[in-house]
Amino acid sequence: MAAVSFRQVSKVFEDGTRALVDFSLDVNDGEFAVFVGPSGCGKTTALRVLAGLEEPTEGEVIIGDQVVNGWTPQRRNVAMVFQNYALYPHMTVRANLEFPLRMAKMAREEMRRRVARAADVLDLAGLLERRPAELSGGQRQRVAMGRAIVRDPRVFLMDEPLSNLDARLRTQIRADIAALQRRFGTTTIYVTHDQVEAMTLGDRVVVMNAGLVQQVDAPRRLYERPANTFVAGFVGSPGMNLFRTRLVSSTEGLSVHLGDIRFPLPPEILAERPQLAAHAGGQVLAGLRPEAFSRADEGAWRIDVGVEALEALGHETLVYFRPAWPVENPLAARLPGRPGMEKEGQLALGIDPSSFYFFELDGSAIY
Ligand code: ADP
Numbered sequence: 001m002a003a004v005s006f007r008q009v010s011k012v013f014e015d016g017t018r019a020l021v022d023f024s025l026d027v028n029d030g031e032f033a034v035f036v037g038p039s040g041c042g043k044t045t046a047l048r049v050l051a052g053l054e055e056p057t058e059g060e061v062i063i064g065d066q067v068v069n070g071w072t073p074q075r076r077n078v079a080m081v082f083q084n085y086a087l088y089p090h091m092t093v094r095a096n097l098e099f100p101l102r103m104a105k106m107a108r109e110e111m112r113r114r115v116a117r118a119a120d121v122l123d124l125a126g127l128l129e130r131r132p133a134e135l136s137g138g139q140r141q142r143v144a145m146g147r148a149i150v151r152d153p154r155v156f157l158m159d160e161p162l163s164n165l166d167a168r169l170r171t172q173i174r175a176d177i178a179a180l181q182r183r184f185g186t187t188t189i190y191v192t193h194d195q196v197e198a199m200t201l202g203d204r205v206v207v208m209n210a211g212l213v214q215q216v217d218a219p220r221r222l223y224e225r226p227a228n229t230f231v232a233g234f235v236g237s238p239g240m241n242l243f244r245t246r247l248v249s250s251t252e253g254l255s256v257h258l259g260d261i262r263f264p265l266p267p268e269i270l271a272e273r274p275q276l277a278a279h280a281g282g283q284v285l286a287g288l289r290p291e292a293f294s295r296a297d298e299g300a301w302r303i304d305v306g307v308e309a310l311e312a313l314g315h316e317t318l319v320y321f322r323p324a325w326p327v328e329n330p331l332a333a334r335l336p337g338r339p340g341m342e343k344e345g346q347l348a349l350g351i352d353p354s355s356f357y358f359f360e361l362d363g364s365a366i367y
């Protein structure tokens, strides 16, 4: 087990693609960190740089207390589990599990012991003589995990290991992975493009975009205190609604302009966001999560909106609407149950004024 650090790592590929930009991060010994971000944001590259499959263009990679730049993957003793499990089809499960140990020329006794332990932990004991073609997707995935576990690595890297599984199995194996990580306490970096997976798995989540770290925080903090509009929009489904507005200062304090109506912001919002007062009179981006809306009779403020689309999910309904002020895209509201409304038409919504977020026009959050 070991802590892991990236120190101002950049990776520029030969064709000029910048996959990582000044990437800095410390993962603690024994921690479960999740890298999340849209496809192409540099997640796999970050893992490959750590595993020694790519050399960084700039910066240092540290495992334990040693700079490992230039070390071979074997010497780093990092195990990686990929999305396509890449099991050897002609080998039994046992042979697949033994393979990395044979490569390391491990003594037979020790090899048997490690395979037996991994098979026990992963519930594979009854499957050891089967070949991959005779396994379900979930079982194959467990063998791939087992092949990483037997090596007793200092760090586990998992690159979207569940993407090929159906939703139900994903949820189940996700719980297994979390339990396994707690049991072994091995430093783990788990990569996913799925924000739900990130929010449910990580001690800390690293949100990435375009090769840059956007925010590193506990899942709950990402939701409650996003650092910028990218994180605000990425976390949550649908993500936070964002639109341009103006903050106006008056005798009532600071107000937000929504169409023709001025709503005074409650004192607790201003207390929690001391920087906000400096934006009086200026343009800002306002953010409201879909859960900030309610039926009009429940919210403190009321707005009239034009409904554009409904998604009735049974326990809740997502309402896509245009408010009375200009927005680029329709906004989303999450209302409980089936609000019993027409597909199109007017609707009155309530807004909880304490649920407002504000961002500079460049996207950084104002707190
Ligand atoms: P992610 O895993 O987040 O989807 P990747 O790390 O695979 O993203 O890729 C980051 C960026 O680097 C993408 O733009 C991708 O096309 C590019 N990239 C990845 N590998 C190479 C390579 N070997 N040569 C050139 N560009 C690459």
Ligand code: MG
Pocket: 043, 044, 045, 159
């Ligand atoms: Mg990837």
